[in-house]
Amino acid sequence: MMNLKNKMTASAWFSSGWIMIAAFLCYTGMYAVRKSFLAGQYLDLGLSFEVDAKTVLVISQVLGYMLSKFAGIKIISEMSPEKRVKWLVGLVAFGLAMLGLFAIVPPPLKVLAIFLNGLPLGMVFGVVLSYIEGRRNTELLAAALSATFIFSTGLVKTVGVVLMQDFGLGEYIMPFVTGLLFFPFFLLAVWMLKHSKSPDALDVQERTERVPMDRAKRKEFIRKHGLGFAGLVIIYVLLTIVRDFRDNFVVEFWAELGYSQKPELITLTEIPVAVIVLVLTAMGIMIRKNKLAFNMGMWLTILGSVLVLLATVMFEKKLMSPVAWMISTGIGIYLPYILFHCLVFERLMAFLRYKGNIGFMFYTADAFGYMGSVSVLLLKEVFKYDNTWVEFFIGLNIKTAIGMLILVSVTMLYFNFSKSEKKIISEAL
Numbered sequence: 001m002m003n004l005k006n007k008m009t010a011s012a013w014f015s016s017g018w019i020m021i022a023a024f025l026c027y028t029g030m031y032a033v034r035k036s037f038l039a040g041q042y043l044d045l046g047l048s049f050e051v052d053a054k055t056v057l058v059i060s061q062v063l064g065y066m067l068s069k070f071a072g073i074k075i076i077s078e079m080s081p082e083k084r085v086k087w088l089v090g091l092v093a094f095g096l097a098m099l100g101l102f103a104i105v106p107p108p109l110k111v112l113a114i115f116l117n118g119l120p121l122g123m124v125f126g127v128v129l130s131y132i133e134g135r136r137n138t139e140l141l142a143a144a145l146s147a148t149f150i151f152s153t154g155l156v157k158t159v160g161v162v163l164m165q166d167f168g169l170g171e172y173i174m175p176f177v178t179g180l181l182f183f184p185f186f187l188l189a190v191w192m193l194k195h196s197k198s199p200d201a202l203d204v205q206e207r208t209e210r211v212p213m214d215r216a217k218r219k220e221f222i223r224k225h226g227l228g229f230a231g232l233v234i235i236y237v238l239l240t241i242v243r244d245f246r247d248n249f250v251v252e253f254w255a256e257l258g259y260s261q262k263p264e265l266i267t268l269t270e271i272p273v274a275v276i277v278l279v280l281t282a283m284g285i286m287i288r289k290n291k292l293a294f295n296m297g298m299w300l301t302i303l304g305s306v307l308v309l310l311a312t313v314m315f316e317k318k319l320m321s322p323v324a325w326m327i328s329t330g331i332g333i334y335l336p337y338i339l340f341h342c343l344v345f346e347r348l349m350a351f352l353r354y355k356g357n358i359g360f361m362f363y364t365a366d367a368f369g370y371m372g373s374v375s376v377l378l379l380k381e382v383f384k385y386d387n388t389w390v391e392f393f394i395g396l397n398i399k400t401a402i403g404m405l406i407l408v409s410v411t412m413l414y415f416n417f418s419k420s421e422k423k424i425i426s427e428a429l
Contacts, residue, residue, distance in 0.1 A: 015196065015197045016137055016140060016141060018192060018196055019131065019132055019141050019144075019192075019193070019196045019197075020140070020141055020144035020145075021144070021189075021192065022131075022189045022190075022192035022193045022196060023128055023131070023132060023141060023142075023144050023145035023189070023193070024144045024145065024147055024148060024152075024189075025185050025186065025188065025189035025192075026088070026124075026128055026186060026189035026190060026193060027124065027125065027128060027145055027148040027152065028148050028152040028155070028156070028182060028185065028186075029092065029182045029183060029185050029186025029187075029189060030092050030095075030121060030124045030186065031148055031152045031153055031156050032152075032156045032159075032178050032179045032181065032182035032183075032186075033092055033095040033096050033099060033117070033121065033175075033179040033182075033183075034061070034065070034095065034117070034118065034121045035152075035153050035156050035157060035247075036099075036156045036157065036159070036160045036174065036175040036178035036179060037057065037061070037099070037102070037114065037117075037160075037174075037175035038058075038157055038160075038247075038248060038250075038251065039156075039157040039158075039159075039160030039161045039164070039171070039174065039175075039178075039251060040054070040160070040164070040171030040172070040174060040175075041054055041171070041251065041252075042054050042057060042171060042172075045057075045107050045110070046107050054252075055377060056111055057110070057111060057114050058248050058249075058377060059374055059377050059378065060111045060112070060114050060115040060118075061114045061115060061117060061118035062118060062244070062248075062370055062373055062374050062377070063115060063118070063374055064114075064115040064116060064117065064118030064119035064121075064122075065118035065119070065121060065122040065370055066122070066367060066370035066371055066373075066374055067119060067122070068118065068119055068120060068121060068122025068123050069122045069123075069363055069366045069367035069369075069370055070363075070367040071122075071123065072122060072123045072126050072359070072363040072366075072367070073218075073360065073363045073364055073367060074215075075123060075126075076123060076126035076127065076130070076359040076360075076363050077212065077213040077218065077356075077357060077359045077360035077363065078212045078213065078214060079126075079127070079130065079212065079359075080212060081130070084127050084130060084131070084193070084194075085190055085193075085194050087123070087127050088124065088127050088128070088190050088193075089187070089190060090120070091120040091121060091123055091124055091127075092120075092121070092124060092183075092186055094116075094119075094120045095117050095118075095119075095120055095121045095179075096176070096179045096180065096183060098113050098114070098116040098117035099113075099117055099175045099176040099179050100176045101113040101116075102114055102117065102172065102175060102176065103172045103173040103175070103176050110172070122366070122370070125145075125362075125366075126359045126362065126363055128145060128193065129142070129145070129341075129358070129359060129362065130210075130357065130359060131193050131196060132145065133207075133210055133346060133357060133358050133359075134199050134203055134204070134207045134208065134209070134210035134346075134357075135199050135203045135207065136202065136203050136206055136207065136285065137285045138207065138285075138342070138346050139281060139282055139283075139284035139285045139342045139343050139346070140282045140285050142281075142341055142342035142343075142346070143278045143281045143282040143338070143342055144278075145341070146277075146278065146281065146338040146341050146342055147274055147278050149243075149334065149337070149338060149341075150270050150273050150274040150277065150278075150330070150334050150338075151270055151271065151274045153247055153270070154250075154269075154270040156178055156182070157250070157251065159178050159181070160174050160175065160178050161251075163177060163178060206288075206350070207290075207346070207349075207350045208349060208350050208353060208354065208355055209355055210356070210357045210358075211355060211356065211357065212357065213356040213357055213359075213360050217356055218360055221354060221356065221360065224352075225352060225354075227414060228411060228414040228415045229361065229364075231407055231410060231411030231414060232340075232344065232345075232348075232361075232365065232411055233364060233365045233368055234407055235301065235336075235340075235404055235407050235408060235411065236337075236340055236365040236366070236368075236369050237365070237368050237369045237371075237372040238372070238400045238403055238404050238407075239333060239336055239337045239340070239369070239400075239404070240337070240366070240369030240370060240372060240373055241369070241372045241373050241376050241396070241400065242308075242333050242396055242397060242400045243333050243334065243337050244369075244370070244373040245373070245376065245377075245392075245393060245396060246329070246330070246333065246393065249389050249393075252389045253326070253389055253390055253393065256388050256389055256390050257322040257390065259322075265323070269323060269326050269327055269330070270330065272327055272331075273327055273330035273331050273334055274334075276331055276335075277331060277334045277335045277338055278338070280300065280335060281335075281338050281339055281342045281343060282342075284296070284297070284339075284342065284343045284347075290347045290348075290350040290351040291347075291351050291416075293343060293347040293351075294343075294344060294347040294348050294351050294415070295412065295416070296343075297336075297339045297340075297343045297344040297347065298344070298408055298411070298412045300335055300336065300339055301335075301336035301339060301344075301404065301408050302404075302405060302408050302409070303335070304331070304332040304333065304335040304336040305332065305336070305400075305401045305402075305404040305405045305408070306332075306401070306405070307328060307329075307331060307332035307335075308328075308329050308332035308333060308397050308400070308401045309397070309398060309401035309402065309405075311324075311325055311328035311329050311332065312325070312329060312394055312397040312398055312401070313398070315394070316394055329397060332401075336404075340362075340365070341362070345358040345361045345362055345365075346358055348361070348415075349361070351415075376396070
């Protein structure tokens with residue numbers, strides 16, 4: 001019996017490592033198709049109207065990505081396991097093809113090409129997430145997937161900058177070449193995910209069974225838990241706005257701060273952010289009680305908000321260096337952002353003992369999150385905000401941090417003291 005137990009333990013660790021590597025490589029491959037164009041500045045795009053060219057491209061892609069998220073509310077929540085591989089390969093291959101068009105079409109059509117590039121890619125995360133949700137170690141597996149949000153986004157942009165600076169590639173062909181370089185690793189990752197083990201009986205017992213959610217089940221969830229879920233969605237929208245703005249214009253931030261000739265900083269400053277955030281997130285598997293884990297995720301969200309607020313005020317008063325500020329605010333934003341992906345929604349589903357999947361919760365929040373991100377970019381251009389990117393980011397950080405502190409407190413009270421929670425508390429603990 002002891003030998004069998006040891007073998008099972010070794011097998012479980014191997015399975016976890018397999019899925020972690022696959023998830024990381026898969027989403028990194030997608031990021032190479034989605035994020036690599038951000039390494040360019042496109043000052044010669046030559047659009048006829050007076051607006052920042054890169055901002056137009058970012059808005060166009062995010063619009064496509066946002067529509068993909070809204071489509072994912074239905075598609076991802078209803079997707080059966082046997083369809084996952086075809087969807088993954090098809091979505092990323094189409095996005096890569098659109099980067100090929102981006103390289104060769106005239107300037108006005110480049111805006112359309114980058115929109116079409118973003119259109120399928122918003123559903124990739126949901127498909128990958130469906131392989132890892134509902135397990136006793138979902139936090140650990142999702143932490144590996146979420147590492148791409150921090151590390152890989154810097155990596156693909158660094159590769160893009162190197163291709164332009166060291167290999168002489170033009171900034172319009174660079175995104176396609178970058179995506180092509182990562183595509184074989186993406187295909188390998190998809191194969192690994194296809195051959196990964198499904199959740200076992202103990203996973204189902206502890207985290208509830210994860211099944212497709214049709215329209216009736218989605219309506220039932222909203223009817224029972226809609227008010228608290230709305231609070232979580234608004235918090236996530238604020239996180240997405242700041243995270244996306246930081247991610248989309250990090251090249252401009254470093255240029256304004258005097259580090260334009262050090263592209264390695266884009267990646268190097270994200271490493272400590274990734275390590276700290278992912279270690280804290282992965283430790284969620286040590287908390288077995290779902291209610292406690294959910295509340296811990298919310299308390300850490302409050303901690304992240306405080307860190308962003310304090311670090312930004314100190315930087316504004318010249319009490320903190322640019323590098324320390326970028327790292328500190330990175331931790332403060334990415335910690336709660338990744339907790340929502342790895343722990344908050346996962347443990348809420350288990351805490352509520354609801355038979356469904358977190359794809360519905362995540363895609364609802366993400367769709368509105370990207371709508372908020374697009375809205376901020378549009379408002380910045382419409383109202384002709386003339387200050388620097390860094391100054392705009394400072395104001396955005398402060399307002400968002402204060403808003404989150406209020407919203408998280410109210411949402412925690414709802415889920416811990418509402419009537420719906422009292423009815424399920426005996427089952428959830």
